[in-house]
Ligand SMILES: CC(=O)CC(=O)C(=O)O
């Protein structure tokens with residue numbers, strides 16, 4: 001059945017943001033994490049979405065806010081127990097995304113065995129580009145993604161380096177969490193994550209497809 005809402009504005013649906021961590025070996029190594037043998041999953045709240053023109057907030061409780069540029073996959077058709085062979089039928093399109101991370105808080109949570117919610121799921125922790133149709137990206141595992149801060153290139157990676165492919169992730173996630181129309185999957189970040197401060201400007205892109213720009217502003221208490 002055709003949907004009455006437009007998925008090209010998926011951020012307005014208020015659906016789940018499911019994030020995959022450590023999906024690039026070089027990034028796992030730079031943070032001294034083991035390269036995973038199974039996907040590492042966590043969630044962001046729908047209030048994490050922020051669009052160009054609005055600021056990315058620096059939470060009052062962190063001294064080390066990191067950028068993580070990632071390819072996002074927009075789910076068009078929901079499902080449970082999706083087979084890898086049918087997984088791409090559930091994809092409506094893509095978006096360039098940032099997984100903003102309060103790294104100092106994440107490190108504290110890891111040490112204490114606590115969940116990463118404060119580090120990963122705060123308001124504006126998921127800046128997203130315009131929707132990119134499935135037709136525009138013929139092969140999501142053949143994209144160069146990058147991020148600059150104040151014109152300085154910080155991250156440059158290739159989606160062919162993902163440890164777990166998009167069909168594998170969709171299948172794996174759907175066996176744990178039912179996927180719904182409008183959900184977004186963040187597929188992990190390549191190496192080069194680093195800190196941003198107040199008024200810094202982040203520009204990110206997928207080569208030959210899209211760019212986006214966000215500025216950091218301090219959260220008012
Ligand atoms: C260690 C992390 O923060 C994992 C993560 O989000 C990633 O993209 O990798």
Ligand SMILES: [Mg+2]
Pocket residue numbers: 019020021068070099186188189
């Ligand atoms: Mg990430």
